[in-house]
Amino acid sequence: MTDLETPLATPPGASAPRRAAPALLGYAAVRALGVLTLALWSAANGKSAHTLLTARWDSLWYTRVADLGYGYEVRLPNGDVHSNLAFFPLLPWLERLVSALTPLSYADAGLLVSMLASLAAAWGIFAVADHVYDSRVGVCAVLVWAVLPVGVVQSMAYSESLFTALAAWSLYAVLTGRWVTAGLLAAFAGLTRPVGAAVVAALWVAAIASFVRDRSAHPAHGAPVLRRALGMLLAPLGAAGYVLWVGHRTGKGPFGYLDVQAGWRNGFDGGYAFARFVGDKFTSFPSALAGVGLIVGVALIVWLYVTCVRQGQPLALLVYAGIVIALALCASSYFGSKPRLLLPAFPLLLPLALALARLRTSRSALILGGVALASALYGGFWLNGSGPP
Template identity: 40%
Template sequence: MFGPLRSARPAIALYYGLQAIAFAVLIVMGLRVHYPPDFFIGHWDGAWFLEIAEHGYRIPVLLDQHGMPVQNSMVFFPLYPALVALPVALGVPGVWAGFLVTLLVGGLAAAGLFTLGSELDGPRTGTLLAALWAIAPGAAALHMVYSESLLCALSAWALVAVVRRRWTAAGWLTVLAGLTRAVALALVVAVMVAALIAIVRREDGRRPWLAILLAPLGTAGYLGYVALRTGRPDGWLWLQSAWQMRFDWGRFTWERLGRGLVGDSPWLTLTSLIVLAAVVQLVWLYTTKTHPALYVYGTLVVFIALTSSNYFQSRARFLLPAFTILLPAAMLAAKLPKRALAVLLPVGALASGWYGMFLTTVATVNP
């Protein structure tokens, strides 16, 4: 484990440097509206994660006057708050415990992206894949009490295992990802598809079968737990309805795109452009020869992000796990001279930090 981390040290250092720039934007913009940094770090979804880390899933299932569920912490998957609970148990205040966990697993994600990019196109592409992910529009979540950094770390290393045909490791990493966020379903399918390809090609004996058996266990296990707690087989989706979140084939996204592209509001326009850029990047990925699992994973993350209703402003964050669509841009950036990158990457970090804080301090919506 430590060998890959040693080789990824430049990418990890670059990741933390770019995050420091974005975090400085958070502090400056926060001070302008008289909010301390810990407000942004632990607010919105972070408050739910901290509730779970400190108290577990103690909130009972309650119904409103119309017989629909009210918001409940079981919508949030358990692995990230379980990690936050460790420093909390040692006396670290919850917000800063979550901040510490987010930063640490973010570094592991950067190392995983470096390794994945290096396997596919060399170390320079790997470093820039980690850097582009660090300055993606939704990267504000990478210094908040949010679980995206953990999901991306597990997904990146699972895809590394797939590329290296280490099926057992890929399966177990996918189990952990499935305990982190629902969008890990994209990784489950990607690992299973890659394993099936190996089986059809008669490669690696029985190990691909093990990956197929393991991959869905994390997601299925937690959804099963919620089903038992709610007494409904669709319990998790039912609880999601308290946030007005449902699968709608992209109708909500399409309607918001239409409004955003005619200048309905600045944040709506910016988010619409980010969504369109993600679709372009996905198409660009398909013009690049790479491992089949990366196509499947990137496509499904983008699909899931754009086919749910409500919280259009969060689309950039929902797209953050779709890091494979950044591969063609990383390959292109790898050809640029260092002096150009020395300007472009910090500017990108400033823009990313500004966008995240613009949503919260100017548009006053959750990121």
């Protein structure tokens, strides 16, 4: 087990491609199964899997930013204003760059970026789990992340995969004492999604804890302090820069981004709206089953987080996962989006990965294979139905 404030020594070659290869091959196989299942399901329903992956919901907003820049908005009959300023810029920037360098459309460029980012995310998750535990747990962690019920989002032109990749590698850099690298990756994560604040907070808390520990042990060491300080300064620049730019663009100052989110009826209310949403499910018998499922799901998330604490995960992982959970569950709107908003909270999966790693390989493979098939079928059903809003 690890000390909550002290990262373990880095295993030799913890992030080497050869060491991560089994995890990446397994991840690619699970995602290929998911996409193939989606294609077959969509064809049977007369729909295009390509359209479902590239041109619905948030992916449309990202491609509009890539194509038209910021300023596009939709005014709804009830007076709400949906502005594309709500969407952070890194993914559309990359879509525009890839489209300029290749024959791909913005939508297909987004799909390519997401595909490559999901592999980078899988590699980063492996590196973190390998560092904290060992390579076997790392492989299991990647596969558990791949077979999540909403894992199909990892293959969509959404920003979850890109964000998770940047977050995982930033956290790995924190755990291995590469503070400047961690700060740069945290800054890019902050340009990807609002939850980039979780990466910044994780870096800051870990850096302060490390500073306090090292100062008492080695008061004369100035260079590590400077590197930590530089990493801390770099980390918030992405998110802060975009939020301040939106405030300037809207003429509403530092809180302009919150007004943009309010136009989407989205905000942070401590979970009150979500609790009411769950409570409303118990007004009839069929929906009550969904309410029970939501309560069980939230209880499982809380149990996993408590288990992470009890197993002594490094402080950076605990802070990061805790903030991702809080922002996902305590948002005041888009309740159907909460499963995918939790997708970047990969440290929650480490207790499950540790349990799988203790099983025989044949047994863990059987479990993961069965869950992968169920996840692929659910992904096909989900995207051909309501899908992620």
